[in-house]
Amino acid sequence: MKLSISYWRLKDRYYRLVGVRCEECKNEFFPPVYVCRRCGSRSLTDKEMPKTGKILTYTELKETLAGFEDQEPMLLGIIQLDNGVRILGQIVDTAAENLSIGDRVKAVFRKIQEHGSSGQIFYGYKFVRT
Ligand SMILES: [Zn+2]
Structure with missing residues (x-):
């Protein structure tokens, strides 16, 4: 199809x-x-x-959308990849107080959301500090 x-x-x-x-x-x-x-x-x-870049800016969301409650507080950053392209991405495996502008990050493949009723799991990229 x-x-x-x-x-x-x-x-x-x-x-x-x-x-x-x-x-x-x-x-x-x-x-x-x-x-x-x-x-x-x-x-x-x-x-x-490129899967690597640096944090240009970030923010901490205390509340998110329905379905993402288990990821609160959520860290969202504008990441400048090493080719200059800027993308919005979630930063995981750290807390806001440990982050600084300019920190090096890399893209990793992670679960984005689990659909409760169907059990379907969605994956995508997120960023971790290197
Ligand atoms: Zn052109």
Whole structure:
């Protein structure tokens, strides 16, 4: 089925942090774009993002959305990957008082949410300090 194939492809891209690279100006983007935001080129190819970067800024959420209560307080950061791309990500395995701007982090594959009634578990990337 066409639909499920593209669904799995999208999930795969998300898991592996696959963005795109502009063949004209060499800038990289995540999530992927169809038109380069810098030069307008449509000549874009898949590019896996680096899994390491640094914390530009972060915030601690004392309350989150329904379904994420077990992860409170949640740390969310803007991470600048080593290719310059900035992404929003959850920072885990540490407490807010141990974090500093500029800390090195790496992307890891973790459980995002467990769907209570179906038992389905969703995975994705999160960040840990290195
Ligand atoms: Zn470009």
